[in-house]
Amino acid sequence: MSGSFFVPHNFSAPIRGSQVGPLAGLTAVVKDMYDVAGTRTGGGSPEWLMGQQPATRHAAVVQQILAAGATITGKTICDEFFYSITGMNAHYGTPSNARAPGRIPGGSSSGSAAACGANACDFALGSDTGGSVRIPAAFNGVYGLRPTHGRVDLRGAMPMAPTFDVAGWFANSPGILRHVGAVLLGRGVIEVPVAFLKVASDAFAEADNDVAMLGRSFLQTAASTLPQATEVIAAPDGFEDWREAFRIVQAWETWQTFGGFIARVRPALGPGVKERMEFAATVTSDQADAARVTCTVARERIRAIVPPGTIMALPTSPSVAPRADLGPDELQSFRIRAMRLTCIAGLAGLPQVSLPVGTICGCPVGLSLIGWAGGDEALLDLVVLLARYCGLILDRHADS
Numbered sequence: 001m002s003g004s005f006f007v008p009h010n011f012s013a014p015i016r017g018s019q020v021g022p023l024a025g026l027t028a029v030v031k032d033m034y035d036v037a038g039t040r041t042g043g044g045s046p047e048w049l050m051g052q053q054p055a056t057r058h059a060a061v062v063q064q065i066l067a068a069g070a071t072i073t074g075k076t077i078c079d080e081f082f083y084s085i086t087g088m089n090a091h092y093g094t095p096s097n098a099r100a101p102g103r104i105p106g107g108s109s110s111g112s113a114a115a116c117g118a119n120a121c122d123f124a125l126g127s128d129t130g131g132s133v134r135i136p137a138a139f140n141g142v143y144g145l146r147p148t149h150g151r152v153d154l155r156g157a158m159p160m161a162p163t164f165d166v167a168g169w170f171a172n173s174p175g176i177l178r179h180v181g182a183v184l185l186g187r188g189v190i191e192v193p194v195a196f197l198k199v200a201s202d203a204f205a206e207a208d209n210d211v212a213m214l215g216r217s218f219l220q221t222a223a224s225t226l227p228q229a230t231e232v233i234a235a236p237d238g239f240e241d242w243r244e245a246f247r248i249v250q251a252w253e254t255w256q257t258f259g260g261f262i263a264r265v266r267p268a269l270g271p272g273v274k275e276r277m278e279f280a281a282t283v284t285s286d287q288a289d290a291a292r293v294t295c296t297v298a299r300e301r302i303r304a305i306v307p308p309g310t311i312m313a314l315p316t317s318p319s320v321a322p323r324a325d326l327g328p329d330e331l332q333s334f335r336i337r338a339m340r341l342t343c344i345a346g347l348a349g350l351p352q353v354s355l356p357v358g359t360i361c362g363c364p365v366g367l368s369l370i371g372w373a374g375g376d377e378a379l380l381d382l383v384v385l386l387a388r389y390c391g392l393i394l395d396r397h398a399d400s
Contacts, residue, residue: 003075004077004093004095004111005029005074005075005077005095005111005112005114005115005118005120006075006076006111006115007032007042007076007077007092007111008048008074008092009039009040009042009075009165010074011036011038011039011074011075011155012051012076013055014027014071014072014319015036015066015071015072016066016071017065017066017067017068017069017070017071017072017224018066018067018068018217019069020053020069020308020398021067021068021069021070022064022069022179022182022183023068023069023070023179024068024069024070024181025069025179025291026069026070026071026122026123026176027070027071027073027121027122028065028070028071028072028121028122028123028124028125028127029072029073029074029075029076029111029112029115029116029120029121030062030072030074030075030076030112030124030125031075031076031078031108031109031111031112031124031125031126031127032044032075032076032077032078033078033082033127033157034058034059034061034062034125034156034157034158034160035055035057035058035156035157036055036059036062036063036072036075037054037055037056037057037058038054039054039055039060039075040052040053040054040055040057041158043056043078043080043081043082043158044077044078044079044080044081044082044091044108045080045081045091045267046091046159047265047267047268048081048093048261048267049259050228051265054119055067055156057156058156059154059155059156059157059181059323060153060155060156060157061125061153061156061157061167062125062152062155062156063330064153064183064184065180065183065184067123068183070123071124073120073391074115074121074156076095076109076110076112076115076124077093077095077110077111077112078107078108078110078111078112078126078132078181079107079110079273080130080269080270080273080377081160081254081258081273082107082108082127082129082132082158082160083108083160083254083272083273083276083277084107084108084257084272084273084276084324084335085106085107085108085130085131085132085135085136085335085338085339085342086104086106086107086110086272086331086334086335086345087104087105087107087110087111087113087114087136087139088104088107088110088111088272088324089109089110089270089272090102090269090270090271090273091270094110094336094338095110095111095114095115096114096118097114097117097139097140097321098114098117098118098119098140098322099117099118099140099141099189099363099364100139100140100141100155100320100362100363100364101322101387102323102324102325103139103320103322103323103363103400104139104200104322104323104324105117105136105139105140105321106135106136106137106138106140106165106317106321107132107134107135107136108126108127108128108129108135108172109124109128109132109168110136110264112124112125112126112136112319113133113137113139113142113144113170114136114140114141114171116140116142116170116171116172117140117141117142117172119172121218122171122172122173122176122379123169123170123171123176123177123180124169124170124171125167125168125169126144126167126168126169126170126291127157127166127167127168128146128162128163128165128166128167128168128346129160129161129165129166130161130164130250130339130342130343130346131338131341131342131345131346131356132168133145133146133168133169133170134316134317134342134345134352134354134366134368135316135317135338136170137170137316137354137356137366138316138317138321138354138364138365138366139248139317139320139363139364139366140170140364141356141359141364142170142171142172142356143170143171143172143173143174143176143177143353143354143355144169144170144227144354144366144381145169145177145181145351145353145354145376145379146166146168146345146346146351146352146353147167147168147184147185147351147376148166148188148349148350148351148373148374148375148376149349149350149373150165150166150185150188150349151166151185151186151188151351151374151376152166152167152168152184152185152186153165153167153184153186154222156325157370158258159257160250160253160254160258161249161250161252161253161257161364162170162253163249163250163253163295164246164249164250164347165319167184169181169184169299170237174380174383174386174387175384175385176200177340177380177383178380178381178383178384180374181377182377183332184377185377186297186377186398188373188374189374189376189377190308190372190374190375191272192308192309192372192375192378193309193377193378194227194309194311194371194378194382195227195309195310196227196230196309196310196311197207197226197227197228197229197230197310197311197313198217198229198230198231198232198233198305198310198311198312198313199216199219199229199230199232199307199312199313199314200232200233200234200312200313200344201231201232201233201310202233202234202235202238202239202312203234203239203314203315203341203344204216204314204315206315206318206332206340206341207266207315207317207318207319207341208318208319208320209364210336210360211317211318211319211320213317214357214358214360214365214367215313215315215357215365215367217358218355218357218358218367218389218390219313220365221389221392222386222389223266223363225382225385225389226385226386232312233307234305234312234314234316234336234342234344235298235300239340239341239343239344240340241294241364242294242295242298242340242344243336243339243343243348244291244341244342245291245292245294245295245298245347246343246346248283248287248290248291248297248337248348249288249289249291249292249295249338250289251276251279251280251282251283252283252285252287252291253288254266255279255280255281255283257304258277259280259281262277262281263281264273271291271328271332272328272332280319295347296346297346298343298347298348299348299349301348302345302347302350302370303348303349303372303373304342304349306370306371306372307372307381308372308375309372310372310376311363311369311370311371311372311375311378311379311382312369312370313367313368314341314344314367314368314370315341315365315367315368315369315399316341316354316364316365316366316367316368317336317338317341317365318338318340318341319334319337319362320360320361320363320364321364322334339390344370345370346350348370348373349373349376350370350371350372350373351370351371351372351375351376351378351379352368352369352370352371353368353369353371353379353380353383354366354367354368355367355368355383355386355387355390356371356390356391357389357390357391357394358390358391359391369382369383385388
């Protein structure tokens with residue numbers, strides 16, 4: 001089932017913001033994890049929703065965009081408890097991917113990204129723990145930012161795994177993406193010019209050949225706007241240990257967040273989420289502590305590669321959006337491949353922006369740039385300059 005971007009418990013009328021401000025005249029949609037005063041927050045779960053009271057105040061990010069002039073037009077579908085990157089919700093359906101019909105929108109911020117890709121809003125609020133802004137940004141052919149961990153206020157937002165949780169947002173326009181950043185990014189900016197570009201060779205090797213080739217072609221096309229590129233190996237021993245450590249810590253923290261509710265209520269969890277929650281229930285604190293050692297090593301390695309003034313390029317996703325009719329085993333295989341790439345910025349707590357650089361067989365492809373801690377504004381400024389090159393590369397598979 002696919003279709004609407006919005007949850008059934010969506011509010012009945014737009015919520016209008018200030019008449020003046022940097023976002024005045026723009027429309028936004030909001031992932032169903034942020035409190036909107038007078039409405040209940042569901043986190044993708046009808047049974048969680050049933051136990052909630054209407055919020056008494058807006059989440060911090062909701063209040064900030066309203067104060068800046070935006071009008072919020074709806075609350076969007078997300079993966080159940082945010083525990084997926086497919087965007088397929090067993091209870092509310094799968095939002096349609098307007099730019100890759102018949103393929104998944106990516107999650108967990110699926111409704112927000114899909115609404116943006118369908119031009120149903122000017123920008124959209126999502127969140128990103130393990131790739132939940134970056135993957136749907138790539139699949140829906142829009143710009144998306146996962147900011148530096150801790151830079152955006154998460155008060156009034158449902159948590160998942162706080163070590164990795166960040167807010168995030170999507171836009172079709174790089175200028176709007178930047179304007180939203182000026183509103184939402186708090187303290188912690190480190191203003192340094194972008195002087196060095198490193199291309200993560202091993203990350204490109206994780207991607208399908210056509211995805212990797214398109215990303216590298218974009219870097220070549222945009223070379224006059226970018227610093228001179230040098231190749232780097234991000235993970236000398238491979239990404240699998242990093243991905244597994246991320247998975248363990250995420251599972252442990254997710255069970256701390258939702259385990260009590262799941263054990264008490266026994267909600268009817270959808271495919272994939274059910275199995276991940278069952279696994280999360282088995283993770284011990286000792287296992288999580290051991291995984292955190294690997295996470296710390298990875299964090300130090302990545303931050304050493306991306307000091308202030310340096311950015312690192314990599315594919316956002318290892319493939320174009322998988323078909324929506326794939327079986328669970330194939331979707332799980334995609335998830336594992338994707339997490340090898342998305343865990344990098346998550347482990348390091350660094351900002352990552354995905355650009356819609358081109359298409360393969362008509363399906364959008366995202367290229368990502370990871371910046372230094374506090375380098376969010378520099379990334380967003382660079383995206384504005386790079387936008388002129390997005391879509392210039394011809395779809396070499398269009399006639400195949």
